[in-house]
Amino acid sequence: MALIVQKYGGSSVADAESIKRVAKRIVDTRRAGHDVVVAVSAMGDTTDELLDLANEVAPIPAPRELDMLLSSGERISMALLAMAIHSMGFEARSFTGSQAGMITDSQHGAARIVDVTPIRLREALDEGAIVIVAGFQGFNRDTRDITTLGRGGSDTTAVALAAALSADVCEIYSDVDGIFTSDPRIIPRAQKLDHISSEEMLELAANGAKVLYIRAVEYARRHGVLIHARSTFSSAEGTYVLGEGMKNPREAEGADMEEPIVAGVATDFSQAKITVAGVPDVPGKAAEIFKIVAKSGANVDMIVQNVSGATTGRTDISFTVPKADATGALKALAAEQTEVGFSNLVHDDQIGKLSVVGAGMRTHSGVSAILFEALSAGGINIEMISTSEIRISVVLRDSDLAEAARTVHTAYGLDGEFDATVHAGTGR
Secondary structure, eight states: OOEEEEEEOGGGGSSHHHHHHHHHHHHHHHHTTOEEEEEEOOSTTHHHHHHHHHHHHOSSOOHHHHHHHHHHHHHHHHHHHHHHHHHTTOOEEEEOTTTTTEEEOSOTTSOOEEEEOOHHHHHHHHTTOEEEEETTEEEETTTTEEEEOOTTHHHHHHHHHHHHTTOSEEEEEESBSSOBSSOTTTOTTOOBOSEEEHHHHHHHHHTTOOSSOHHHHHHHHHHTOOEEEEETTOOSOOEEEEOTTOOOTTSOTTOOOOOOSOOEEEEEOOEEEEEEEEEEOSTTHHHHHHHHHHHTTOOOOOEEEOOOOTTTOEEEEEEEEEHHHHHHHHHHHHHTHHHHTOOEEEEEOOEEEEEEEOGGGGTOSOHHHHHHHHHHHTTOOOOEEEEETTEEEEEEEHHHHHHHHHHHHHHTTOOOSSOOOBOSSSOO
């Protein structure tokens, strides 16, 4: 007998029939003799619809009340799922995040988990019940308020529960069959990976891959949780995300696990580029600029500084931020233009980021040459470049990104023989 934590996203519980299909999968796991804990998201587009309602009644919804509203979506799906399991003759108990012992800090809308005390969950498991937990939400002990965890919160809930309960595996279910070498909606010939290292998955998640969220992967790596990403719509095994020292459950003992040179190609359409033009090329100016950007709350990704002009003594500094953060960063910089002494600001939201990730880059030469040759052959211009030990990222025109991804995917020999299957919506 194993303890298995399962997470089901919004597309997996989008309607009554979907909920019954998920309930059957959970019951089948229980029939196999395993204890089951389930973290569930809100049905379909419920969270987006609740956000739209909030914005209709209030231009700037109060953060506390917004969390109260948004957390109701998961409570609906957890109760319905428990009812469906009951109808199949199995005991199931649903719990909100606070009832499950999901303790967070006080940051509404983007709370972080500080502790998990799953006392009631353990009691329910000991009494033979299937446990259903509302994902995406928790409770702050100081304010005694409900909080929500932000983007990818249900994934993070599932991994945190798996860690606290010492689960054997955390199964993250979505509408694709696992983790692919790229988004199969953009590259139909993308191949499903048998396994991937948590290090590679972190890089892919940070650079646009949507199948797993970065906070969940980081939590799993830190706490030694084995993640199995798989599809709600298929019984096939998916992709295992292996932390340091973990064995692939499908690998024979002692089998060779050589790292691939390139594990995947990620695309990201969510960023904008800001150029601070005519910056005096003297020590401290970059520090001033990025302190201002940090105070605006913008998260900077890539940075490029040009060589200063010999006659002007000025330079340009370009950086990328999420599109949602760009307006705030621009306003903050404009307010300090005289103090910093730059000439003007340029905002470009028509960019896309392409990233190539692979642990094998550490020990293989020529990886970057393949990328740049493929883009050159496709007539695709590069605007910015950034690297890490196992990643190369480039910024391109957003209109070129899909074609660039397909070209690069082929250049690295990642194309499969057949088109990948996408069962439902968006990859979540």
